[in-house]
């Protein structure tokens with residue numbers, strides 16, 4: 001069985017990605033939650049991951065760290081499940097995931113994930129607004145093309161949706177206005193039983 005070590009559900013955007021991928025696979029896993037921001041958080045994380053970060057996955061003797069590496073490993077374990085089957089779509093999904101993983105610094109800084117909060121009207125820098133515009137463009141492009149195949153970015157659920165799931169919470173928390181397709185997509189993601197479970201458990205964290 002997999003063991004997934006994650007941080008506080010209210011705050012740990014990186015943790016949500018592989019957690020959601022495992023849930024969407026329907027794969028049972030042991031969850032270890034380390035509350036972030038406490039005096040001993042780092043020490044607790046280091047007991048699992050020498051890199052000192054969550055998420056972290058253990059599969060028997062194998063250690064996998066970093067949300068992207070974990071999702072890629074899960075895709076290897078369950079071929080055909082977490083990436084689009086079509087090679088061109090897969091390339092685009094990987095590009096979007098890579099961009100999400102390595103960019104959008106202003107969005108991360110100014111709209112931190114805080115799933116239980118409602119914080120409308122926050123003034124945003126031009127850089128954060130540009131990040132939002134870019135993400136919405138990416139979503140609209142794929143949703144327009146793939147909406148007949150299913151409700152996710154590439155029709156079926158993929159790692160791309162896992163990577164943008166934290167952004168869906170950010171947009172919700174900060175009341176970011178979205179065009180129709182993106183709004184429908186975000187509502188669909190938020191309504192997933194796994195996302196509702198994440199929210200309920202974030203609320204229970206207090």
Ligand SMILES: N[C@@H](CCC(=O)N[C@@H](CS)C(=O)NCC(=O)O)C(=O)O
Pocket residue numbers: 007011012013014015036041042045052053054055065066067068
């Ligand atoms: N690139 C890493 C980033 C992981 C990361 O920054 N995790 C944060 C929590 S969301 C963390 O572990 N913070 C605790 C610390 O740095 O002590 C990934 O994708 O997994």
